[in-house]
Amino acid sequence: MKNQITKILSQQVKGRDTLDQIFNLMYPEIKKLANAQLSRLNTGQTITPTVLVNECYMKLAKPSNLSFENRKHFICTVAKCMRQFLVDKVRKNMRLKRAGAISHEPITQIIGEQDVNFKLLEIDEIITKLELIDVDMAQLAELRFFSGHSLQEIADFQKVSKRTIIRKWNMTKSFITTLYNEEE
Incomplete structure (x- = not known):
C-alpha cells in the first residue's frame, strides 16, 4: 500500500482525484488516527472518528491546488486538519459555555x-x-x-x-x- 501511495503522490496530476485515491487507500489508517485523537479527549461530545475523518476530508478537498510531497506530509496534514477541527469545535463550545449552555472538560x-x-x-x-x-x-x-x-x-x-x-x-x-x- 505504501508503494501505491508513493506512486500516486509522485504523479503530476494533483488535486481532488489524488486526494480521493489517497483517502480510499489510507482510510483505515486515517480513521485510526481520528480514533486516537478522540480517545485522548474527554470532550463529552458526540464526535465520532467517522465524523472527524469526513470533516477533515471536506476541509482538504476545498483547495483545488492541494498536493502532498510524500506520505509523511499527507499524514501530518491530516493530523493538523483534525487538530484544527477539534480546536474550532472547542472554541465554539466555549462560546456556548459563556452563554451557559455547555461545560468544557x-x-x-x-x-x-x-x-x-x-x-x-x-x-x-x-x-x-x-x-x-x-x-x-x-x-x-x-x-x-x-x-x-x-x-x-x-x-x-x-x-x-x-x-x-x-x-x-x-x-x-x-x-x-x-x-x-x-x-x-
Whole structure:
C-alpha cells in the first residue's frame, strides 16, 4: 500500500482525484488516527472518528491546488486538519459555555511518567508556539498528542531510529513543560 501511495503522490496530476485515491487507500489508517485523537479527549461530545475523518476530508478537498510531497506530509496534514477541527469545535463550545449552555472538560495526556492535565486549547497554543521555535518538535508533539502515535511508529514514519525520536521527544517534552509553565 505504501508503494501505491508513493506512486500516486509522485504523479503530476494533483488535486481532488489524488486526494480521493489517497483517502480510499489510507482510510483505515486515517480513521485510526481520528480514533486516537478522540480517545485522548474527554470532550463529552458526540464526535465520532467517522465524523472527524469526513470533516477533515471536506476541509482538504476545498483547495483545488492541494498536493502532498510524500506520505509523511499527507499524514501530518491530516493530523493538523483534525487538530484544527477539534480546536474550532472547542472554541465554539466555549462560546456556548459563556452563554451557559455547555461545560468544557480538560484532556489528559501522559508525558513520560507523569500525568499532565491540559485543555485542548492549551495544547493547541503550545504546539503553535513550538512551530515558531522548531517545526520538527511541533510536528512530533502533534503526532504524539493528536495522532496517538508511539515513538516507534514515529521513528518508522520518519525513517530514523527510535533512539533518535526518543532524544527529540525528550527535548520536545522539556520545551512543552517550559511553555506550559510560562502560561501559568
